[in-house]
Amino acid sequence: MIHVLIERNIAQDMESTYEEVSRRTLQHAYQADGFINGETFKDQNQSLRRFVLSKWRCLQDWQRWHGSLGRKEMMNELALLLKEQEKITILEN
Numbered sequence: 001m002i003h004v005l006i007e008r009n010i011a012q013d014m015e016s017t018y019e020e021v022s023r024r025t026l027q028h029a030y031q032a033d034g035f036i037n038g039e040t041f042k043d044q045n046q047s048l049r050r051f052v053l054s055k056w057r058c059l060q061d062w063q064r065w066h067g068s069l070g071r072k073e074m075m076n077e078l079a080l081l082l083k084e085q086e087k088i089t090i091l092e093n
Contacts, residue, residue, distance in 0.1 A: 001036070002059055003091040006052040014081040015048065021081065022050070025074040029054060032068070034061020048083075059090065 010018045022040065029035050038054035056062040065071055066088075079085075 001093065002056050002062060004052075004054045004056060004062055005089040005091060006054075007087040007089075008050045008052070008078075009083045010048040010050060011081055011083045012048070018050070018078070018081045021074065021077045022052070025071070025078065026052065026054075028070050028074060029065060032061070032065040032070075034058060035065065062090070 008018075008022075026038050026040065029038060034057035036055040036057060038052060041051040041053065043049035043051070054062075056065075075086075
């Protein structure tokens with residue numbers, strides 16, 4: 001089992017749009033093979049800094065989702081709302 005930590009920095013004035021698109025992206029992930037669960041977090045000191053922590057059955061399941069057409073389509077929308085590219089960290093127990 002692995003955890004995936006995604007860090008995103010939202011562009012100014014894009015917070016509400018980000019919330020909507022991010023929520024839809026996580027809903028799509030819930031349908032992906034090997035997805036176990038996911039949570040979203042907001043940095044208390046920097047309101048435009050967000051984190052997504054998801055749990056996957058294995059690295060291959062995450063990689064399949066990461067490279068999927070569904071995620072790529074959602075990321076095309078999200079990328080317009082971010083100041084910079086998201087940062088992904090793979091964590092294991």
